[in-house]
Amino acid sequence: MTPFLYKIAEVFYAQYGNELYRHTFVFPNRRAGFFFQKYLAEIAGKxxxxxxxxxxxxxxxxLSPYRPADKIEMLVMLYDHFGRISGSDESFDDFLYWGEMLLNDFNDVDKYMADAKQLFRNVHDFRSMDDDLTHLTEKQKEAIRRFWTNFMPVGESETKKKFQKTWQILYELYSSFRAELQEKRLAYEGMMFREVAERAGAGGLDSPGKHAGLAEQGNQDKPGFPDGQDRADKPNGQGEQSYDQSASYIFVGLNALTPTEIALLEYVKNQGIADFYWDYESPxxxxxxxxxxxxxKDNLRRFPSKFILQDSTGNGEGGKTDAGRPEKTSIEVIGVPSGVGQAKHVTQILLRLxxxxxxxxxxxxxxTAIVLPDERLLLPVLYSIPEEIEKINVTMGxxxxxxxxxxxxxxxxxxxxNxxxxxxxxxxxxxxxxxxxxxxLxxxxxxxxxxxLKTYILTNNRIVVSDSEFPQHPLLQLIFRPLTAxxxxxxxxxxxxxFIYNTLTDEKRVKEEAGDSTRPIDLEREFIVQYHKTVTRLQDRLHTARNMSLETCFRLLNKLAHSISVAFSGEPLSGLQVMGVLETRVIDFENLIILSMNEGVFPLxxxxxxxxPFxxxxxxxxxxxxxxxSTYAYHFYRMISRAKRVFMLYDTRTEEMQTxxxxRYxxxxxxxxxxxxxxSERVVAYDVAAPEILPxxxxxxxxxxxxxxxxRKGGESFLSASLINNYINCPxxxxxxAVEGLYEEDEVRESVESDLFGSIFHKLMETIYSRxxxxxxxxxxxxxxxxxxxxxxxxxxxxxxxxxxKQKxxxxxxxxQHYLIGEILRSYVKQTLETDKQxxxxxxxxxxxxxxxxxxxNAGLSVNFxxxxxxxxxxGDSYRIIDYKTGTGMTDFKQIADLFDGSKPNRPYQIxxxxxxxxxxxxxxxxxxLSPAIYYLRSIFGDPSPAVTCNKRPISDILVFMDEFLSLFNNCLEEIFNPEIPFTQTRNTKNCQWCAFKELCNR
Structure with missing residues (x-):
């Protein structure tokens, strides 16, 4: 395999040798330029x-007299123009979403040199559609007629009327916005492209150039591109460029040209100072x-190449479609049921290579290159690269x-x-x-x-924390203070x-003195520096903004942070290459590992x-x-055209929106x-058969x-009825x-949950009856x-x-919400009192x-209870032992043994x-x-009696059942302390449904 850029370097070094520095090579991305220079150095050998x-x-x-405008600054500027033109008092928060949409649309209009006045034309009625369409193509005329014929808002919905009302101001908004940018010598990319293209179409680019290469073109006293009249190096006095003696622009590896790019390329071609090479070897x-x-076809026709490159079989390229290949490319398509699984499978592929x-x-x-259409897999991939590969270059950041x-x-x-x-x-x-x-941090x-502070919040159930409750620590005082504007x-x-940066710096100094690694701290500090720059940049751009909320400003900051990448250190021309799809343009690799080859991801x-409208x-x-x-299709087929081995990994899961x-490639x-x-195709099947779960x-x-x-008696711990129930349910x-003392982590209670509801009810009844x-x-x-x-x-x-x-x-x-819960409790109290009347x-x-x-x-065992x-x-002569329960349950049982049978799905543990x-x-x-009774609050309105019954017969004297109960109760306690009987899992898995420890048991 001979890389495309190697061929370019070979041809031009053969033609110009040491004079090659007089030329300027134009690529679709910077990475291509690095590889080109690498190949050029290899070919020259000196x-x-x-x-x-x-x-x-x-x-x-x-070539443009404008500086690139900041996106945030443009949004603020566009918002001001929108408010002035429309008379709307819409807030910046509401404007932000479709303001970004308009910026993208204006960028497209300029990059593709559309007639903005005709595109944003104000259509009042059907007759106006035929006015002033002379400058449009038939295709454009038909598009306007078809859209407005189907859209005319007369008698239609308010949405259509609102759209037309907004549409009416778009051309004025577009024009005034661009005028202010021009006045400030700023431009968005499309505007910059259009300005250069229009000057090229008008016959001359005489604006000052910023790139050093431009100064070498033609008349040294006249910056920018020369025209035919001002060239000092005309051969034969005819105003024609001598290709071998003059500098030129060589455009390499472009493809999806916009009309503005076509206009510029046409201009430099007509000036005789340009050459074009297209990576179209793939059949x-x-x-x-x-x-x-x-x-x-259009690119090859418009912009032919001066020299013929050799394809993989030694034939001239020149746009031929019948180029043979010395050997077929090996493609292995691998289905992996997860994103991280794909990253882990990269390890096996690299070791095999x-x-x-x-x-x-x-x-x-x-x-070798790893291509990531989904950038979220970057870190999993980096962690999956085997130790044998020491050097890694990440283009993505x-x-x-x-x-x-x-x-x-x-x-x-x-x-x-909040x-x-x-x-x-x-x-x-x-x-x-x-x-x-x-x-x-x-x-x-x-x-x-x-x-x-965390202990204080949990102990006192502080749903909200006042500013006076925060400790006097500088960082906490900096963070926990309200912003008003x-x-x-x-x-x-x-x-x-x-403050955080300085704290990390102090920590770094301590680690350095101890001889420990400071890489994690260095990375955190770098991120903080970049974030500080981002905040400063946003502050500079928004100094003239108005009518903005805190939330919008934070949202803008978050959006800006999402657009910034912190570059990894590494040598771009050494080591395994990890890159996104667009970074692969014009570059060739023998081994390609492409992840996320899923429809909807690649192509995006x-x-x-x-x-x-469409x-x-x-x-x-x-x-x-x-x-x-079409753009993604070209990137894909160009990428694999010279590779020897291609591995395509895709996610086989079908979850939510993922198919x-x-x-389709x-x-x-x-x-x-x-x-x-x-x-070849295969699916990596993980053994998902559930292994035998050992007890x-x-x-x-x-x-x-x-x-x-x-x-035991004399110890510091106590058993209770609830712990005995726990043991019967699951030892x-x-x-x-009970033994290890494990419990769920405390949380602040925002609502009155069942246990808290029960505690409040108990307190109410206790207070009422205590009098x-x-x-x-x-x-x-x-x-x-x-x-x-x-x-x-x-x-x-x-x-x-x-x-x-927690403030007694x-x-x-x-x-x-507390009032509503209080009213529910009030109704339960009243119904309990009504039940007590019987x-x-x-x-x-x-x-x-x-x-x-x-x-x-027994003789050898006494326990604390x-x-x-x-x-x-x-x-009368009987004492009622009453228990309140916030839920529902049974008051009847058939036999005492049922109370101790943990295998029963509805064991009457309350009894x-x-x-x-x-x-x-x-x-x-x-x-x-004694006679037992249980008040179930959820059924208290329908159950006439809370008395515990055995086979539907109220228990008036619990002593009748006590001998049998004591026998089973003592057996249970003896079992707990029997050294020969281990603590085992419950056999009734229903008990595991709400257990806090079920993950420990793999239940």
């Missing part, structure tokens, strides 16, 4: 002055049925938006967005606060203060960046986001989807061009038994919670309580203050009755709990008669 190497964009910029790009061929000698020197590997400092700025934007004022203080939403506190800068954002962010499915875009020659499709479909290769390629169990080792001893869950302790409660008493809404409101506010707001002594009126008169004995006592299981009985009443309470109350008061 030092020589290099010719000038520029891109087509740089050439236009060098596929000459196939008229292939979209890649769209511009081939090294092993086969296809990469002869792994230290260099410059003959790493997006600033992916950096940790960018993530911190997004958290800060969210913080400022600030509210209350009682004269600024309040910060806890989720935004915690996100910032947990960010590594903040945490490492203020560890002690961050930990203290968008102008303040820039200095605010720069202060934060400066990116519809034109434009205010100009019909008009097409009629006026503006780019549409077919243009993009898992391989790119693969099917074209397979069915249209099988004579040119040896194609998880914990043997009672001496250490585990030592921890269990804490529950392993009991081990995690009647040792007194007789009658129906009249219950009725009076239920009617006393002022009392209930006061109790609700106190309960919320204690359990939810500061009750406050309930508002919003047991009146009764004596209220106590609420929240607590016991902590040793319990003797504790519990809280929600309520105890005396009805076991109330039996345990009765057991320990009976130990303290052995002569009383």
């Amino acid at each position: 030092p020589l002055f290099s010719p000038s190497v520029i891109t087509i964009q740089e050439l236009f910029a060098s 596929q790009v000459h196939d008229s049925q292939n979209r890649a061929s769209l511009w081939v 090294i092993g086969s000698g296809a990469i002869p020197n792994p230290d260099e590997a410059i003959n 790493y997006g600033l938006s992916y950096s940790s400092i960018s993530a911190l700025m997004e958290h800060i934007a969210g913080l400022q967005r 600030i509210r004022e209350s009682a004269g203080e600024m309040m910060f939403y806890h989720r935004n606060v915690l996100s910032i506190l947990n960010h590594p 903040v945490y490492t800068s203020a560890k002690e203060e961050v930990e203290a 968008w102008h303040d954002i820039f200095e605010y962010i720069k202060d934060i960046l400066t 499915k990116d519809p034109v986001n434009s205010f100009i 019909t008009l875009r097409k009629g006026f020659g503006l780019p549409v989807y077919e243009h993009q499709d 898992g479909e391989v790119s 693969f099917y074209q290769l397979k069915y249209l061009y099988p004579d040119y390629f040896n194609i 998880v169990s914990v043997t009672k080792t001496p250490e585990v038994l030592r921890m269990l001893d804490a529950f 392993l869950q009991f081990y995690f919670t 009647y302790k040792a007194k007789t409660v009658t129906p009249d008493v219950l009725t009076s309580i239920a009617k006393d809404d002022a009392l209930l409101t006061k109790l609700l506010e106190k309960a919320f203050a204690e359990y939810y707001f 002594d500061e009750p406050r009126p309930l508002l919003g 047991f009146t008169p009764f004596e209220f004995v106590g609420a929240e009755y607590r016991f902590r006592t040793p319990y003797r299981v 504790k519990g809280i009985i929600d309520r105890i009443d005396k009805v 076991l709990q109330v039996f345990v309470y009765a057991l320990f109350y009976a130990q303290e008061y052995p002569d009383v008669r």
Whole structure:
């Protein structure tokens, strides 16, 4: 394989030798210029002055009197013109989205030299469509008629009328916007291109050039391109250029030329100072049925080459379509069921290429490229490159938006967005606060203060944090302060960046003194520097902006950060090449590994986001989807045309919007061009069969038994009814919670969840009945309580203050969601009182009755037990042991054994709990008669009686069941402490549904 650029270097060095420096080579990208110079050095074999190497964009910029305008500055400028022309008071926030769309449209209009006045013409009625169309082509006339005939808003929707109203001002907006840019000597790219092209079409480019190569053209006293009358080096006095004696521009590897580019190329061709070389060796790009061929014939006809390049078989190129190939390109198409999986498979491909000698020197590997249509796979790919390949050159860079400092700025934007004022203080939403506190750059800068503040927020359930509650740490004081105007954002962010940068610098110094690596710190500092520059740049551009919100300014900053890449260090002409699709233009590799070969990714499915309707875009020659499709087709077929080995990896997953479909290019290769390629297909199938999940169990080792001893009599730990239920449900869950003391991480409660709801209800009932302790409660008493809404409101506010707001002594009126939950609680309290009437008169004995006592299981085992009985009443000669439950459940059971059977899907564990309470109350008061009751709040309006029943018969004396209950209860406790019985998983997987530890068990 002879690379295209090598052929160019070979031909021109043979023609001009040491005089080659007088010429300027124009490429589609800078990377192509690096490779060209590399090949030129190899061919020369000695030092020589290099010719000038520029891109087509740089050439236009060098010929233009304008400077490139900043996008943000243009948006502000365009917004001002829009407000003046339309009279609209639309905010910059609302304008931003379609303002960007208009900038793109104006850029296309100029780059493709469309007649803006006719394109944005104001159509009042059908007759006006035939006015002043003399300067348009028939295609453009038909496009205008077809669009406006179908669109005329008379009698149509408001949307159409609004579109026409906006359309009416577009030409004036376009003209006045460009006029201001011209006045400031600024331009967007399309405007710059058009200005150069129009001057070229008018017969002369005499504006000062910025590129050094231009100064060498023709008359040295006259900058820019020379015309025929001013050339000092005319041979034979005829005004014709002598090709071998004069400098020239050589355009290499271009393809999809815009009308502005065509105009410039036509001009330099007519001046006799240009030559053109097209990378059209691939037979596929000459196939008229292939979209890649769209511009081939026209380019070859318009801009022929001076010299003939040799193709791969030694034949002249010259646009021939029958060029044979010495050997077929090997193409392997590999389906991988994930994006990261593709990156990991790159390792195997590279090792195979090294092993086969296809990469002869792994230290260099410059003959191999990894192409990433999806830039998100860059980091996974870099982590997947084997150690054998030491040098890697990444063309793509790493997006600033992916950096940790960018993530911190997004958290800060969210913080400022959600600030509210209350009682004269600024309040910060806890989720935004915690996100910032947990960010590594903040945490490492203020560890002690961050930990203290996080603990304070969780302990006090602070949904919002006031500015007075933040510790006096400089960084925290810089971050957690409210911004009142968008102008303040820039200095605010720069202060934060400066502080973090200085902190990292101090940390770097410490590490250097200790001899540790500082690369991660260096990278973070570089990102901070780049972000600081971005903020300063935005600040400079927005100094004249008006009517902007904080959110819009933060959004602009985020958008700007997304457009910036921090370049990786590396030698561009050495090592494995990792690049995007556009970076491959004109460059050839023997080994190509292309990832994300999925339809919609490569070729990219990116519809034109434009205010100009498709019909008009097409009629006026503006780019549409077919243009993009042809461009990508050319890039693909050119890329693989000289490769020996091509690996195409695609994602086989079909999830959400992802189809898992391989790119159309693969099917074209397979069915249209099988004579040119040896194609193989395979799918990398991971073994997704679920491996046998081994049961998880914990043997009672001496250490585990030592921890269990804490529950024995005299120890510091206590068993409870809920822990016994945990053990019956799942012994392993009991081990995690009771023995190891594991628990779910505390979170700030934004809503009143079920456990908190239950705690507040318990507090309400306790407070209500505590006034009647040792007194007789009658129906009249219950009725009076239920009617006393002022009392209930006061109790609700106190309960919320204690359990939810965590400010027991500061009750406050309930508002919003809290008010609604309070009303629900009020209704439950009233219905509970109504249910209690059926047991009146009764004596209220106590609420929240607590016991902590040793319990003797057998001669060798006594354990500590504790519990809280929600309520105890005396009805006649019987004491009711009452338990409140916020959910639903059963009050009936068939036999005592059911309470201890963990295999049952609906084990009545609530009944076991109330039996345990009765057991320990009976130990303290052995002569009383006990009957259990459970109040289920969710069914309290429909269930007439909360009494626990056995086979539908109320239990009036629990002592009847106690012998059987004690036997099973003691067996359960003995099992817990039996060293021979491990803690095992439950056999009832329904118990795992809401278990916090199910991932540990692979359930």
